Amino acid sequence: MLDFVCTQAAPRLRQTTDELDLLLAGVEGRFVPPLPGGSPSRGNAHILPTGRNFYAIDPAAVPSRAAWTVGQALAEQAVDAYRAQKGEPWPESVAIVVYSDECMKTNGEDIAEVFALMGVRPRYLGQTDKVVGVEPIPLAELGRPRIDAVLRISGLFRDTFPNVVELVERAVLAVAGLDEPQEQNFVKKHTDQERKRLVAEGLSENEALEQASLRVFGCPPGTYGAGVSKAIHSQNWESWRDLSQVYTLWSAHGYSSRFHGQAMPELFRSQLSSVGMTIKNESSVEIDMLDSDDFYSYHGGLIACVRDCSGQKPVSVAGLTADPARPETARVETELARVMRSRILNPKWLEGLKRHGYKGAQELSTTFDTFFGWDAAAEVASNWMYDAMARQFLLDEETRRWMEQVNDAAVLQMSERFLEAHQRGMWQAGEEELRAIRRIYMDMEGVMEDGFQ
Template sequence: PVWRRPSQRVCGLEIIPLAELQRPRIDVTARISGLFRDAVPNAIRWVDQAVRMVRDLDESDEENYVRKHVLSDTAWLKEQGETQESAWERASVRIFGDPPGVYGAGVADLLESKAWETLDDLAAVYTRFSGTAYGGDGMARAYDPEVFQRRMAGLDVTVKNEDTRETHMFSSDDYNAYHGGMIATVRALTGKAPRSYTGDSSDRQRIVLRSVAEEAARLFRGEAMNPKFIEGMKKHGYKGASDLANYLAHSYQWDATSAVMKDWMYEGYARKYVLDAGMQEWMQEVNPWALHRMAETLLEAQQRGLWNASQETLDELRSLYLSIEGDLEERAEG
């Protein structure tokens, strides 16, 4: 990017020579959100322009992966009867997102509804919500699932950056819907997981990159199991219990898309959030629905083969789940 000083706004783009870059030009596909689409179309323009500038360079396949893939995808599309011009344009798209007027990635709602069986189901929904191609004018071109899935199948690495410590991957199901959905789609299409990372640029003088699994374990140890965090949440009564249930639900959802949870982590949630006598008593008082949801989430993780739980823990969870369900039915009946 060429920066206009002192405003620090981007006013143009320039090509970095390969001698200075000292590596091949990497091919990147961007999945933008509906909010990004609506709020910063100028950024879409710059990314699209950058792709086209690099695509048109007279460089070898070993030096320029963008050009290499555009050429190969153009040939693939022409084999299907596409014209040269149309194939060239479709093969050059690197920005995908929601259809116009639509927000989200669909994966969170699907996981919450339990109406899925395999990664293929998650990939199908992610593709439907993400497969709309966007051009340099910031406007949607067309829903192009074939090209989108070809881009996903070619991914070796996925990354989502966070520039604040106020939220993180367990704070909301959006993080998993967008990034986890992409990981699940790659896994479904290729049969293997991409290398997946989360960036932390909250301190721009000390940018940190961790794998998604490392970040999940860090948050689990440092926050989810932290007594100070739990006690702080308990001060918020009904809402605190609800947020703890969400924390567990988001952890499970990340596991469903990206296989980030270990048995000991599920066991930790079970013992500290659900089966602990003090937590049970507090939740029964302020929000029994949250306790019911947590027990249900843990049982679903076990049923789907994500958690190899001990028989003792399973028996305790099932007994608690049935007990709470009976109490909630009585409440509903007045």
């Protein structure tokens, strides 16, 4: 290990200073050396140094053999998490958020988890990682019913992995066509129910089966995102049900070998009505659920939509595979508390932000916005989290003065969001804290108005 650090990792890290030179080389049309993309902290030191012309993976090798091993573990952990929270043996269906960049970094662990839940395994070409199909795992070997899965893919996944979308469709058709009792095959159960409903509405048997076997949904062709963050930022919502409607508008577009982004809101919501669990996996310690509004827009919005369609709040988990040899699965509420204690409320993180002036203050405000968005969509935050952030960021004199000096707009934005959280009943604030934050907001609004005069 020491030899590897000295001869490989350290020299590669020192070369990351080449980024600016290689950026200029690319702008000037000169050669930029290639390297594969990925996460250096996930056993991929060979992708260093950064600043190279990185390339992705072979789409035909998704999921890889290594990803299949991790995906099986994630599937069983998800079932265990559901059982622990609900007291029921397993969900009939799960909904999972699938990102393109995560698929590239993990070679398809999310897809492998979907296959493991459904009870199918990838078929590989010889000893390679090239996937040539799927085959059902016998129920006796699986040891539980086949669990259905609905995928909400990102726009980039739609663009980069159309072959995987079709592979999921083949998995659904293979499992739905098995001669098994429906109580042991929820994929078959839901496909048959949906097919009968569509036939009753006037579709032919073939058309009904094509739609009933569809499990992959995303945003409209040529667009990206889930829409929820836009509603949050504009304050154009009243409750999580409004966010569910926004999510449906952005997400209910079907993808398969036959459908290429057609709007299917009824089918989408019907598929979600049987979902008891939602999943969003993360493969890097460098990124967490408060790093971007995409996290709550995709997963938080999915939680709201499942809650709206099924009539009950789902069990929601995050698969953590930064160490592929030891994957973990945590409830979203537990993961949020971990991120709060380890990063957001860590004084070292705040001190690091202070070194970046304007951008650091903006990052602080944006992080609270992301936290607020999670609570708005999924109601996963605890009151102590609001209290702690208010005390540490806004009500701490030293921190607030620093923010006012480098980015007074961030102070205004954060104080307004705290007041909004209280007004919406998301934060049960003390009267003293409220008075202080109202005063800060009014003071900063006056400063901003003076600046525009």
